[in-house]
Amino acid sequence: MPEAAAAVPEAETVARVAITRIADPGDEVVGRALGERGAEAVLAALRTGEPLPGASPRRTEGYRTRSGRAGEPERDLETARLAGARFVTPGDTDWPSQLDDLGPQRPYGLWVRGRPSLRLWALRSVAVVGARACTDYGAHMAARLGGGLARAGWTVVSGAAYGVDGTAHRSALRADGATIGVVASGVDQPYPPGNARLIGDIAEHGLLIGELPPGDHPTRSRFVLRNRVIAALTRGTVVVEARYRSGSLVTARRAAKLGRVTMGVPGPCTSGLSEGVHELLRGEAVVVTDAAEVIEMVGEIGTDLAPVRRGPVLPRDLLDPAAAAVLEALPGQGDADAADIALTVGATRDDTLRRLHDLRALGHVERDDGRWKLVRTAHDRAAHPES
Structure with a gap:
């Protein structure tokens, strides 16, 4: 597998690998310190218990305690290499610069499994997210969007979960298109286990990315934090079925705050799985019903226009x-x-x-x-x- 060319010193990369074992993804205290001091200095502070600006004594002690798990970052890099993965950091030539919009919540780095260029694939990408326990209608619309976007040359990004996520990925793969799975675990740990085959297909034919080091498993909070990466990586987010408390709504609202396009697929007003989408549509989201309408929203102004819709000519x-x-x-x-x-x-x-x-x-x-x-x-x- 070809390695992505890097413009970051090896010591900086190794330090960031170690930090992924110490600080949770999106930790703003660590994120701000990285921007001010660099990874080597931040890692030294975390290991010795030196307080970082904004860190309470309890948090500082937590960093120091967890730093024992980060003793051999080179081993993590080797484990990732054997799994067909690499570690991409801010400043690398393959780093998607749109993730910098996250500010202090920017990932310390991304573990990337797959051959293509993450930066290039993310340039024309759309997130398709939604309910895990989706209806047949939701699965149909996710397949329609995933396949249509892929055939039009857009990268389909989702969370490799059950329901809408998995359907969107599968449809993109069936169309021989590009798809990126953003996971809340190590990229060598298929989660959910029932999607192991799909996750393997994404890694083989597309890209699988995550913030956690090899071997790590997801937690509820990490799923929420993962959603900010999906929102920032793509030009827009489409929600296909979501209840009021759905994590998909978190992704969509974060996308809106980042200035990305937020879209929703309407469903039956009597369906609880559409209530969250309809709430979005009452606010910041735009109605879309197929890939052409999505592309019109995220594509080039005046160029990527959806066809004019009209009834039959009488x-x-x-x-x-x-x-x-x-x-x-x-x-x-x-x-x-x-x-x-x-x-x-x-x-x-x-x-x-x-x-x-x-x-x-x-x-x-x-x-x-x-x-x-x-x-x-x-x-x-x-x-x-x-x-």
Whole structure:
């Protein structure tokens, strides 16, 4: 597997690897210190119990205690290499600079499993997230979005979980497209276990990324923290089914705060799995129903436009305005005299008669005892069954 070219000193990278064993992802105290001092100095402070700005005595002691787990970062790097993974840090040529928008919550580095360039794949990426216990409708829409985005050349990003996440990944892979799984565990630990095969496929054909070192397992808080990476990495986030307290809403709202596009797929108003999406749509999110509409929102302005949506073209839509006005002047039920129709239209009787005969030739009207009435079509009867 080709290694990503690095522009970061090896000592800085090794120190950041060690820090992933000591501080939880998104720790703002450590994040600010890294920006001010560099990884080697921060690691030394964490190990010796030197207080970092903003750290309480209890937190400082916690860092010092956990630093015992970070004694051999080189071993973590070797374990990752054997699993087909590498460690990418801020400043590396493969680092996605949009993650810098997270400020002090920026990852210390990312463990990346897979061959492609993370930076390049993330440039045109969209997050598709949603309920784990999704309905058939939610699975259908996730597949429609995942496959459509992949076929259009966009990278589908999600959390490799059950439900919407897994369906979006699978659809992108079936379309021979690009997909990135952002996990809340070590990239060598398939979680959830039931998605082990999918996670292996993502690592083989796409990219699997995470903040935790090899062998680490997820916790509830780490899932929430993982969502900020999904939000920052992509140009926009689409939510497909979510309850009010869903983690998908956390991702979407974080995306909105970062200035990314937030989108939602509407569902039945009676479905509890759509209530969270509908709440988003009442606020910061935009309605989308397919990949083309998503691309219009996140793509180039004036270029990546969704096709114009309209209903079926009816024969009466093809009439010129004058003939259409005569047709509209006929009553919905019963008949009318040509003179009355002419008066309604504001035209002469002769001109109106000519239009009426044209409309009869086209099958729109009929004449009975010198009076005119509409011809009832199958479409009319379907639209007005009571008449």
